[in-house]
Amino acid sequence: MKFRKLTILPIALAVHFAVFFAGPGLSAQEEKKEEVEKKVRVRTEEIVVTAPAPQDRPLATTSVITPNILIPLAPRNLSDVLSYAPGAYATSGGKGESHVKIRGLDPDKTTLLIDGVPVYDPYFNSYDLRTVLTEDIESIKVVKGASSVLYGPNTLGGIVDILTLKPRTPSLTLRAAAGRDANYIVSASGAAAWRKTVFMGAFARDHSDGLRVRTGDSAVLLRNSDYGKTALNGKIYFYPWEKSEILAQASYYSSEYGIADATEYYRSRYWRFKDWRRLTLGLGGTFPLLAKGTLKVRTYYVKLDNTLDQYKSASMDALSWESIYKNYDVGAFILGSHPLGTRSDLRFSLNARLDHVKQQGSATAPWETYEHRTYSAGVEDDFRLSDKWQVTGGFSVDRLKKQNGGSKTSLNPVAGIRFAPTPDLGFHLSLSRKSRFPSMRSLYSTSGGNPALRDEIGTTVEAGASWVGLFEGSLAVFSTEVENLIYSVKQPRGLNTYINIGKASVKGFEIEVAKSLGAFDARLSYTFLDTKNKDQSRRLDLVPQSQLSLVGGLGRTGDYRFSVWGVAASSSKILVSGTNVTAPGYVVANASFEKYFGAFSAYVKVDNLFDKAYVTEPGYPMVSRRFEAGFRVRFEPKER
Numbered sequence: 298m299k300f301r302k303l304t305i306l307p308i309a310l311a312v313h314f315a316v317f318f319a320g321p322g323l324s325a326q327e328e329k330k331e332e333v334e335k336k337v338r339v340r341t342e343e344i345v346v347t348a349p350a351p352q353d354r355p356l357a358t359t360s361v362i363t364p365n366i367l368i369p370l371a372p373r374n375l376s377d378v379l380s381y382a383p384g385a386y387a388t389s390g391g392k393g394e395s396h397v398k399i400r401g402l403d404p405d406k407t408t409l410l411i412d413g414v415p416v417y418d419p420y421f422n423s424y425d426l427r428t429v430l431t432e433d434i435e436s437i438k439v440v441k442g443a444s445s446v447l448y449g450p451n452t453l454g455g456i457v458d459i460l461t462l463k464p465r466t467p468s469l470t471l472r473a474a475a476g477r478d479a480n481y482i483v484s485a486s487g488a489a490a491w492r493k494t495v496f497m498g499a500f501a502r503d504h505s506d507g508l509r510v511r512t513g514d515s516a517v518l519l520r521n522s523d524y525g526k527t528a529l530n531g532k533i534y535f536y537p538w539e540k541s542e543i544l545a546q547a548s549y550y551s552s553e554y555g556i557a558d559a560t561e562y563y564r565s566r567y568w569r570f571k572d573w574r575r576l577t578l579g580l581g582g583t584f585p586l587l588a589k590g591t592l593k594v595r596t597y598y599v600k601l602d603n604t605l606d607q608y609k610s611a612s613m614d615a616l617s618w619e620s621i622y623k624n625y626d627v628g629a630f631i632l633g634s635h636p637l638g639t640r641s642d643l644r645f646s647l648n649a650r651l652d653h654v655k656q657q658g659s660a661t662a663p664w665e666t667y668e669h670r671t672y673s674a675g676v677e678d679d680f681r682l683s684d685k686w687q688v689t690g691g692f693s694v695d696r697l698k699k700q701n702g703g704s705k706t707s708l709n710p711v712a713g714i715r716f717a718p719t720p721d722l723g724f725h726l727s728l729s730r731k732s733r734f735p736s737m738r739s740l741y742s743t744s745g746g747n748p749a750l751r752d753e754i755g756t757t758v759e760a761g762a763s764w765v766g767l768f769e770g771s772l773a774v775f776s777t778e779v780e781n782l783i784y785s786v787k788q789p790r791g792l793n794t795y796i797n798i799g800k801a802s803v804k805g806f807e808i809e810v811a812k813s814l815g816a817f818d819a820r821l822s823y824t825f826l827d828t829k830n831k832d833q834s835r836r837l838d839l840v841p842q843s844q845l846s847l848v849g850g851l852g853r854t855g856d857y858r859f860s861v862w863g864v865a866a867s868s869s870k871i872l873v874s875g876t877n878v879t880a881p882g883y884v885v886a887n888a889s890f891e892k893y894f895g896a897f898s899a900y901v902k903v904d905n906l907f908d909k910a911y912v913t914e915p916g917y918p919m920v921s922r923r924f925e926a927g928f929r930v931r932f933e934p935k936e937r
C-alpha cells in the first residue's frame with residue numbers, strides 16, 4: 298500500500314482535486330468535526346518548520362512575529378511590523394513604497410514568500426511591504442544567515458516568510474477601526490469545515506485620504522498621499538487520508554494611491570498609480586513519502602497589473618505620460634523529507650519558475666517583453682552524531698536561463714554544527730554561500746542594461762546560541778562578505794551602465810530576550826551592524842548601526858490588555874546626487890489599550906505617541922501622531 302501511494306504522487310494533485318469536486322461519498326455523514334480538525338495540522342504552505350526547542354531549530358537565525366505581537370500592534374501592512382524582528386529594518390521612501398533591509402542588505406537581495414509562494418516584481422527583483430495587508434497573517438518569519446536550500450534560489454539577503462491564518466473551525470473574526478482623514482480599516486475572516494474539507498476566507502479594506510507629517514509646530518496632510526487598498530484571500534483544504542492535504546488557494550489585492558513628493562533633496566514629480574493589482578493562484582498538497590517521509594508539491598501563478606500616471610503639474614489635471622505593466626510568474630516546487638535510519642534526516646527541493654514581463658513606458662512607446670526561467674535543485678541532511686551534537690550539510694544548484702538564450706549557474710553550499718548540552722540550551726556555528734541573479738532591469742533596460750552581468754554572491758559565517766528557561770533568549774554573531782554587487786555607473790560618454798564592481802561587508806550581532814511574568818510580558822531585541830561599502834569606503838546606504846525594539850504588555854486574559862511598542866534607531870547615510878545626506882537617529886513609541894467583553898473587544902491605539910518628526914529615508918517624513926479607535930469580534934474554538 299505504501300508503494301502504491303508513492304507511485305501515484307506525480308498525479309495525486311489532479312486525481313484528488315477531481316475527486317473533491319465529484320461530490321459526496323468521501324466520508325460517512327456522521328464523521329465528527331474533531332477528526333477534520335485533527336488532520337488540519339498538515340500545513341502545505343509551510344516550507345521549513347521552526348521548532349521551539351533549541352536542539353531542533355534550523356541553522357539559520359529565524360525571528361518569528363506571532364499573533365501575540367500582531368494582534369496588539371494592529372498593523373495595517375508589513376511595513377508597520379517588520380522592524381520588530383532583529384536584523385530587519387523597514388524604510389519608506391520613493392514611489393510611495395516601503396522596503397525591508399535584512400542585516401543591512403538591500404531588499405532586491407531578499408525573498409518574500411506568502412504561504413510558500415514567491416511574490417515580487419520580476420522586472421526589479423523587489424517587493425513593496427505596503428502591498429501585503431496583515432489582517433489574515435498568522436505569523437511572519439524573518440530568516441537570516443544559513444537559510445535552508447528548501448527556500449529556493451535568490452536568498453542572498455534573507456527571507457521574509459509569511460503564513461496566513463491556519464484553519465481553525467468554526468471561526469469568525471471581524472475588525473473595524475477609524476481615525477482622522479477618513480482613515481479606516483474593515484476586515485473579516487473565517488473558516489468552516491464540511492466532511493473532509495475546510496473552507497477559509499478573508500477580506501480587508503484599508504483607506505485613507507492622506508498621511509499627516511510633522512512640519513514645525515503643526516501636522517500637515519501630505520499632498521497626493523491618499524490611498525485605497527482591498528485584499529481578498531480564499532483557501533480550500535481537502536484531507537483525503539491521514540497525513541495528506543490538498544490545498545487550492547486564490548488571493549487578490551487591488552489598490553489606487555498617490556505618490557507624495559519628497560519634501561527635500563529630490564525634484565518634484567506628480568505620480569499616481571490609478572490601479573495596482575496582484576492575483577495569486579495556487580494548487581498543491583502534502584502527502585506521505587515512503588514509510589516516514591513527507592512530500593509537498595505546490596504550483597502557483599502570480600499576475601501583476603499596474604498603471605502609473607505622471608501629471609504635468611501639482612494640480613494633477615493634465616497627463617504627461619502613462620506607463621503600463623503586465624507581468625506574471627508561473628512556477629512549481631517539490632519539497633521532500635525522509636529519515637535515513639535513526640540519525641539522519643534527508644531533505645530535498647526542486648524549483649522551477651517562469652518570469653514574464655510586458656511593459657510600456659508611455660502610450661507612444663513600443664511594448665518591451667522579457668522572460669526569465671529559473672531552476673533550482675537542493676539537498677541537505679541533518680545528521681545526529683549524538684543526543685547533543687548534530688551536523689547539517691547541503692547545497693543547491695541554481696540556474697537562470699536568460700532572455701538572450703544565455704544561462705547562468707550558481708552553486709550555493711551550506712554547512713553547520715549544533716550542540717545542545719541540555720534540551721533548553723543550544724549553540725550553532727554555520728557557513729553558507731548565497732547568490733542573487735541580476736534583475737531584468739539591470740540586464741536589459743534601455744537605460745543601461747548589461748546582459749553580461751554576473752550574479753551577486755554573499756558568504757556568511759555565523760555563531761549563535763539560544764536558551765529557553767527563566768526567559769527566552771537568543772544571540773547571533775555574524776560576518777557577511779558580498780561581492781559582484783551591481784551598481785549603475787556613468788560611462789565617459791555620459792550614459793549609465795550596470796556593472797559588477799561592488800564589494801561590501803556586514804559584521805554584527807543580534808540579541809533577543811523575551812519574558813512573561815504573570816500579567817506582564819515583554820520582548821526586547823537589539824541589532825548592531827558594522828557595514829562597509831568597500832569600493833567607496835563608507836557605510837551601506839540607510840543602514841543604522843544600532844537598532845533597538847521593544848514590544849511589551851500588561852493585562853489579564855479575557856479582561857484587558859495595555860500594550861506599548863517602539864523602535865530606536867541610530868543615524869544612517871545615503872548618497873543623493875553625489876552628496877552624503879544623513880537620516881538622523883530617532884525614537885518612536887506607540888501604545889494601545891484593549892478591553893474585552895467576551896467575544897467582543899474595543900480598543901484605542903496611538904501611533905507615534907510623542908509626535909516625533911523623523912525619517913527612515915531623507916526627504917520622506919514618517920507619519921505624525923495618529924489616533925485610531927476600533928473593535929474586534931472573535932468567535933473561535935477553544936484550545937484543547
